[in-house]
Amino acid sequence: MFPRPIEQASAPSRIAYQVALPIVLILWLLPLIGVAITSVRPSSDLAAGNYFGVPSYLAFENYLDVFRNSPIASYILNSFKVTIPTMIGAVALSCLTGFALGIYKFRANIFVFFLFVAGNFVPFQILMVPVRDLTVNMGLYNTSLGLILFHVAFQTGFCTLFMRNFIRALPFELIEAARVEGVAEWRIFWFVVLPIMRPAIAALSVLIFTFIWNDYFWATVLTTGASTQPVTAGLYSLNGQWVAAWHLVSAGSIVAALPPVMMFFLMQKHFIAGLTLGAVK
Amino acid sequence: MPTAVVPPRSSNRSWWRQNQQWLTPWLFLAPGIAMFVLYVISPIFQSFWLSFYDWDGLGEATWVGTGNYIELFDDGAFYTSLWNNVLWLVLYMLAVPAGLGIAIFLNQTVRGIRLYKSLFFFPFVISQVVVGLMFSWFYAPNFGLFYKLIEWMTGTGVAILADPDLVTYGIIAAGLWPQIAYCMILYLTGLNNVSPDQIEAARLDGARGFRMLWYIILPQLRPATFIAVVVTVIGALRSFDLVSIMTDGGPFGSSRVLSFYMYEQALSEYGYRMGYGAAIAVILFMIMMVFISGFIWKMVRDEKEGY
Structure with a gap:
């Protein structure tokens, strides 16, 4: 193990490490802690210049305020409407493509694979005008479906990379055995491979959920107005309305950040496994 | 008992038999590739093409050649x-x-x-x-x-x-x-x-x-x-x-x-x-x-x- 385990070190350095850990953590999360405290600070405190002291009371009414006087609830609902179908669509498509690229040997295999990988790296701006145009022409501008279709297509690149590598690492004898038995290919996919892909599916779902929930660029390009905009784009316009009302901005930010944060803490193992896949090959 | 070869039920089916081998991966790939080409690959080329035009997003686009790039300069x-x-x-x-x-x-x-x-x-x-x-x-x-x-x-x-x-x-x-x-x-x-x-x-x-x-x-x-x-x-x-x-x-x-x-x-x-x-x-x-x-x-x- 590197560095040398701290248990083997002298008593003073052990204690120093234990003391340093929380201090470094607090410094690291300072912006977050600041915003979290501001979100429960009554507006009277801010007016009186009490920016850093202990809040005179815990003003959870800021959160109520945000929900009552802004369309944030509808923004959040819109985010779910985009995020969950995208998650399902992208994972489903990439199970198929990953299976094809991971199992079959054909000449174009590596070319198709790297097409997905490369497409996944391009800057969004090169897609922006044509995708917006396409969405408008299909009559899907400012609808959840318009956003979902684009997200599914784009995320398929990353998901294919992920699924294909996962399937490559499976024992190939399993598939060979099924073939010898004369099982049809689609049945091999459905009954043999899909069940063992469960951890990969879980990891991808968590990752895609976070990516799509946090997307801001496409939300501003393909939607407008509180009826369809997801919460990231919504926060931008709310930030414009709440000029210097930092207790509201903070509460709104915390609310918007909550779903992916909860997802992360509930599914931590899968999340990390997904992110670091390929980093340790 | 006479040995009879079972005739293919339809020509369609035998075509599938013959081509199944190379076709299967492409069938699995089809939906993913279709979406990816529509939303990622072809827009890249469209953007290249569009960069030679002057267009307000609504009316007619006018060809300006390298005009946009010269302006960037x-x-x-x-x-x-x-x-x-x-x-x-x-x-x-x-x-x-x-x-x-x-x-x-x-x-x-x-x-x-x-x-x-x-x-x-x-x-x-x-x-x-x-x-x-x-x-x-x-x-x-x-x-x-x-x-x-x-x-x-x-x-x-x-x-x-x-x-x-x-x-x-x-x-x-x-x-x-x-x-x-x-x-x-x-x-x-x-x-x-x-x-x-x-x-x-x-x-x-x-x-x-x-x-x-x-x-x-x-x-x-x-x-x-x-x-x-x-x-x-x-x-x-x-x-x-x-x-x-x-x-x-x-x-x-x-x-x-x-x-x-x-x-x-x-x-x-x-x-x-x-x-x-x-x-x-x-x-x-x-x-x-x-x-x-x-x-x-x-x-x-x-x-x-x-x-």
Whole structure:
């Protein structure tokens, strides 16, 4: 193990490490802690210049305020409407493509694979005008479906990379055995491979959920107005309305950040496994 | 009993028998490829094409040849954006060593370390929009924590986001926060897989501290470093959210980056200039292409070795 385990070190350095850990953590999360405290600070405190002291009371009414006087609830609902179908669509498509690229040997295999990988790296701006145009022409501008279709297509690149590598690492004898038995290919996919892909599916779902929930660029390009905009784009316009009302901005930010944060803490193992896949090959 | 060959039930079926072998993978690929071509591959070519036109997004597009690119050549705002992109690229790279540093700091087995690791990773899970708002608050003149800190140390506070010379650095710092967290998690996983035998052997040979890190650990972390560099380069060139949410490109357009400038030109309030925007996007794409081809080249090489 590197560095040398701290248990083997002298008593003073052990204690120093234990003391340093929380201090470094607090410094690291300072912006977050600041915003979290501001979100429960009554507006009277801010007016009186009490920016850093202990809040005179815990003003959870800021959160109520945000929900009552802004369309944030509808923004959040819109985010779910985009995020969950995208998650399902992208994972489903990439199970198929990953299976094809991971199992079959054909000449174009590596070319198709790297097409997905490369497409996944391009800057969004090169897609922006044509995708917006396409969405408008299909009559899907400012609808959840318009956003979902684009997200599914784009995320398929990353998901294919992920699924294909996962399937490559499976024992190939399993598939060979099924073939010898004369099982049809689609049945091999459905009954043999899909069940063992469960951890990969879980990891991808968590990752895609976070990516799509946090997307801001496409939300501003393909939607407008509180009826369809997801919460990231919504926060931008709310930030414009709440000029210097930092207790509201903070509460709104915390609310918007909550779903992916909860997802992360509930599914931590899968999340990390997904992110670091390929980093340790 | 006479032996009878069962005749194929229909010609359709036998065609399937004959071609099943090569057709199967393509059937599995079809939906994914169709979506990807429609929404990712063909728009790239359309953007190239569009960059030779003058188009407001509604009426007829007029062919202007290289007109958009010639205009870019004399556009001061374009150079500002380009320069800021270079700054982003260079400074964003700090995330890689910083992430490694934190990973080494946290790679212990004391009580509660798992929770510490998760909390350190936290910034990456939060949307960049929220990160941007947090740092706007952090930098806010007169009461922001950072402003106060500078005021306390030097006597006068600095309003980072209102200062054309400092604003980009302020935004990059905000961007580094989640990016460092990402690199950290990559390295933590990498450190987990470093071979203990090699470390023990090196320790017996008297390798310690930095020499150990440089000669024994880092070579084994190479896959993690590769991914960390890839995601950091892409993150730097994709920077849009933070610029949009923290400054909207200001003050006086001094914090624009290419991705933001493109958006501004193509969908600005003062009329859509889709062709000009596409030209900017093409330049950004070319810059990205240099890196993408490098990454792909390395991945293809590894792939050939691996199988």
